[in-house]
Amino acid sequence: MTVPAQRAASDLPARMLVLWCPDWPVVAAAAVDGVSVTVPAAVFSANRVVASNAPARRNGVRRGMRRREAQSNCPDLAVFGADDGRDARLFEAVALAVEGLVVGVEVVRPGLVAVPVSGAAAYFGGEHALVERLVDEVSAAAGVECQVGVAEGLFAATLAARRGEFVEPGRVAEFLAPLPITELDQPGADRAELVDLLRRLGLRTLGAFADLPERDVVTRFGTPGLLAHRLARGRSERPPLRRSPPPELTVTEEFDPVVERVDVAAFLAKGLATRFCAGLAGHGLACTRLGIYAVTEDGEHLGRAWRCAEPLTPAGVADRLRWQFEGWLRAAPGRRPTSGVVRLRLEPEETVEGRSLQLDLWRNGRSDEDDERAARAFVRVQGLLGPEGVLTPLLDGGRDPAGRVRLVPWGDPRERTTPADATWPGRLPAPSPATVLDRPVPAQVVDAEGRPVGVTERDQLTATPRGLSITGGPPRAVVGWAGPWPLAGDRRRPGPRRARVQLLVAGEADDPPEAVLVHCAGTENPLWTVEGVYD
Template sequence: MLVLWCPDWPVVAAAATEAVSVTQPAAVFSANRVVACNAVARRGGVRRGMRRREAQSNCPELAVFTADDGRDARLFEAVARAVEGLVVGVEVVRPGLVAVPVAGAAGYFGGEHALVERLVDEVSAAAGVECQVGVAEGLFAATLAARRGEFVEPGRVAEFLATLPITELDQPGADRAELVDLLRRLGLRTLGAFADLPERDVANRFGTTGIFAHRLARGRSERPPLRRRPPPELTLTEEFDPVVERVDVAAFLAKNLATRFCTGLAGHGLACTRLGIYAVTEEGEHLGRVWRCADPLTPTGVADRVRWQFEGWLRAAPGRRPTSGVVRLRLEPEETVEGRSLQLDLWQNGGSEEEDERAARAFVRVQGLLGPEGVVTPLLDGGRDPAGRVRLVPWGDPREHTTPPDATWPGRLPAPSPATVLDRPVPAQVFDADGAAVGITAREQVTAPPAHLSIAGGGRRDVVGWAGPWPAVADRRRPGPQRARLQLLLAGVRDEPPEAVLVHCAGTENPLWTVEGVYD
């Protein structure tokens, strides 16, 4: 397999669209984080995953662009067309990366090195961009070889991969970040170290994702080849009347076509990993492109690739775009795998990957309107305070613990934790059986057993059970009033069941009580 890679393609495409010089540091952002940056920006301290504010602080002259898959695909069509002019069987892996079978073309041009020289010259002349080429057995190894500009001899793929860092498993679109992080924490720093593990142990510890990654680290294909030829009826052909001349119309139609296409495959227990998109225009022009994907395509993935391809066809430069609209579209599964590759997890409760992707896109859209803090997810962190343990993480940020949640944490409230933690504690008063106010002594004990609770100046409710107190501040050297927490079980009102609350007290004399949480 020969892979041609255009480094930092999202940045190259954005800079070309905005007429920004290639010598200026630039980065593409999605959800306020860097998804791609050029070499000049990296020298200035910009890295993938970095927040926009931090990136601009490190590199004040940084040109900022918004991620646009359609733009990337549209401009990359010129590169794919240039490669297709020399080699048959071009497969677009993603905008910025194409793969072609090398055997036949290498023999025609007089060897792999001669073929690579022609490809690099042709892409530079036709598209005006730089590229790197790698040759190896398998798409994964060939992609890593392209990033290093190397030719891996047949039979030496495992040797080539052995010294590479384990982070190479997390390629764009592979979604192996969690697996890679776990492997690094286990001390596996290279692909060779991971490949040396017995496959049975990998399957027991890391599941399906680990098995696929383990095969790649060993220099093998992610999945064994599927010898069964896709039935011809799985090809989906659609006629358009009126003709399709706009990308937004094509994108709208692609959603329904993608669902029908994937449903037909699923009916035969198959999923598509190489998708052929073929079109015929009103003037009889034939257009075609094959997209390769590492993971089986979902309906959303199919619709995205159809939209990207129409971007490349209908918005190409004058002279390269079709002279008329598209009247016929054919989706053909060039390569399939067994459908169990898309088996849902047991605990997804009927959810699907498509629904997860749709929700993620909606979250990112809301963040674009309200900012990164507009969409957050809760994470239970370490700490003593029930409210302080809950940390809100902006959508898209890594959900990593800042403090160990399972540490001892002297003074932490024992289980069970309150089901509801109030954003703003509500003022309250606690009384004993004689109606006197209850406080906390210097030794963090209650001055009298609590018998009644008044919340926000309301009527007194009987306390039928209580537990505590637990000191709210573990560091006794810290200045301030005595603080403690109690769990109170309140008698039900009328026919309501009893209610349990968490209350906090500050001060020995004139104690200040507040309700912090409610138990189910």
């Protein structure tokens, strides 16, 4: 009977201390702009609130709220843009303050730092004494407020820090049980869809989810559900099957000339991140704890460990490299290095099996030789022309076809800047044109009598379109049409009515008909342009 007990104990995560600085993006932005902490403030990304301080929340500002709604609730709201580099740069002072007392500091993300608690607590005379010293040190050195939580595992310790609680050893499941199921969707965890599904199934608390049999969870929700289920039970996110990575997986780079600017470091980080993750992928591994170590020209040694809830992708490694260089090179005088960085080492301090997690490793672990050769060529071109030398299109939110296409530099995260559930009044319905013109081409649409067709105040065409002439060319017969679709906002703005129409025009000679997207402005003397062509 002792063996199962030992196995169960080994499945419990180590006891962690998490120090959390509330509303850190707002705190960092306000500090840079010299705004008082008593002023209502919020940080926005893609026109939505991503963080707000307590005065703003008292005035009804909530995360995910649109900017217009937030400012209507709080007219005095100070508005800041999201900037991960700024947040990481200012948080370095907090990390240094914690590191002055405790070894093994791990930055989870700007605003959140974790340390193993057992050795430090014994040195300072207990967990409570350690927390008091940490809070005083951070307040004196960085001048910011913080909260501390202690529990088994990073997930539970983070939730405890948000509530300022100490979870007694062995009672983490009891602590987690009454918490809402939405706590599973921590920043960077990407569990929004899973949480929404669990809520629709009637599982409103972590305890209700933890009570489900593990076999049923795997059958219904797969590997992501299993990992979340282990967290809800207070267990390690993954079974303790981690192994020490071979030493050749460490990536070291020498710089000549030395790196003294953040933009240079950010550019170099992309290539290093790609090499780092490719080496791990070759051994079927992914990194969950990244060590970043540097040596300056004057012999100073810098180092920081970054822990991530999910395995790091090349983009994630590059982001953390950029954030760390922001913290080192732009720190306050007296804290920054006295010279540039001459050597950088990336070390996978904790890894997990890639196949067991069904991970995408470096182009999702399935890139063939041609893809890798093309990727190296793209990086080479960027080295010659800069990051903007190679761009890839990304379909994003927007009303018009051209506005929905965003060009992303090769290697940058291909992430939407607008929420997936955002509505776009006046948006052209599917299908979208296969070819969108950079510059709309002038055209003319006429009815059966040869008179120009326009758009009425009721968003209707003045007549049935029968002919289309492009750039003054010969008219082509219109054999079918759909629309019009009025542009959003026209009812609230003066000027001619505007709408888009899909036209199917007869082909030349024996060519098949061709579908085009046209735009019209005005009723009298309407202005028509061709915006796109359908396949």
